[in-house]
Amino acid sequence: MAMNASTDKIRDHFERWYSALRRYHGIPAKGTLAGALVVLNRLKTKCELNIEAHTAKGKSQIVGASGAAVRKILVEFNETRPLLVEGGRTNRGLRGDIASLLAALKKAELCKELPQNRVRAIEQMQAFLVKQIQDIHARSRIEIDFDPSSTSQQFVKTVLSAAHELGKHGPVSEYLVGAKLQLRFPMHTIENKISSAADQPRGRSGDFQIGDTVFHVTVAPGPLVYEKCRTNISNGLRVYLLVPEVTAVGAKQNADQIAEGKIAVISIEAFVSQNIDELGQFDSKLEKHEIARLLFLYNQRVDQVEHDKSLLIKIPAVLDNS
Template identity: 40%
Template sequence: MKKSDAEKAALDTLVKWYEGERPSADREPERYVVCAGLAITELFRDTFPLKESDYLTDKNQIKKTGGPSIKSILERFGETREYAREGGRTTRGTRPAAERLVKALNRIEAFADLTLEERHEIMDSLQRWLVDRVREYFNRKKIEVEIALDKSGQQIVANILAAAAAKGVAGAVAQHIVGAKLALRYPHLDIENYSYTTADVQLGRPGDFVVGDTVFHVTVSPMPAVINKCELNLRNNYRVILLVADSRLQAARQMAEMEGIADRIGLYSIEAFVGQNVEEICEFGRGNLARGWKTLLEKYNERVLAVETDRSLLIDIPANLQ
């Protein structure tokens, strides 16, 4: 069997093993499965076939599944984010998952005829496939943010936007959190909900949201184009509210002044607009804050799920709100 045939057989075996480790058809395997795969393929680089003594420590744990070992393998392929601090060594399911992979790869007899360099190249290919699963994990991972109830509502929203900005999705999160706020504030109205990438002009919308005769524009980084939209809205007899990131509020005001519309539009920070409204809904009562923020985030996630395919836009609701 040629090296290319052995590589195909090995990759098919790895994929079949990975698919078999899914807890259900619609869920990805747990992180310890990927850690087990990375560790076993690392051991196969220099040893074939693998015997129990080759992959088990004296404590009956899988070798090379510790956090530093997994981190080192990932970094070799350019993935530097923290995937599993403890690796998979202490997880109960790691050993059986690893042993199933060992058994499957040991059946590929062609490995015995390969040079050490060829086997290294094949294991590189398998590990590269597993690293792609790690990247998929980060891509679909929910936004994690601490909701400190002793902070102001404005600061809580600022923290949410900062966490979103770290993932490069602040614009989408800003749009949907404003949509969630409006939906909660006006439950009797149908607050429109569109994917962030759907341009207003595509659907003939005057802005991101319309409530009554007021158009809302939401942008974390205002540019002249949004000011032009506001001016067009005014000419079409709409009232206009422009919501921007707090750090860009002054810049937006200057642009509006240059266009001569600063005194004709409502210009607010997203952080204050959403944060104050949550506190109003909670009737400014400390005891109601956890429920209020949980309700907002649930509504946000509901609206994201309805129109977005990117699940990384979802916000993980912190335990202190549960």
């Protein structure tokens, strides 16, 4: 972060603050980056370094740290990709992180700078944060191999295996199922939500719903998902429980204990691949094209809502031209 000599102290205190932030998978919380961008923006016009001046009425949220506000700032720095859906409002540690930022800037005597110098210093701090956000977007994608002699189901299994090695098989499974439903039912609106969002707080019956059928996607079926299935059935819905192939037999046994014959338990691998074969008319060249479409939709859905861009899949070159 390059600054002129008169603002070296500001740079030093700011970078110390940034270096001290807690890391998650090697990066600070996205909510903290978003909230800092918004608060810094406000300091351009009113240099108030008391945390209370930036705290919402409930004392736990930062004023103005919405997704729309963050996007507006990012666009000013020529960054059009979304950071996260809710800006910085839902990050529990955000208030403390912003309080420490303001304390650092107070020590740096930011407010004693001439207005034009203060704005310049703030813009350079924001540029630094935007660069960190761009680095998040640039994180390595999931790499997979494509063997044209393998079945579509084996290909999906390969994708999930690669994701499992990176500890990302949960969200990858959900986005894959969403992409498959969008591919198969283009006339329906298939909801796209960040994979970590819970069902119940948003009044949702499951991960996806088409007509009167609800779909639950989980890599570790436990009591909670079975209870959701029971509730779905009580509400007159039909239920699909999609799980990894290795857990399908056990999940089916558990589902039958909850509501025998009323919960369709299918492996994620089989569910996703079935329509690839059908849409490809069981022709290897056409199936290859459908796999490419599936991965394109998957990446599109991830990029629309997910702040962890390392969930994106690097499409093999042999498919990229399909």
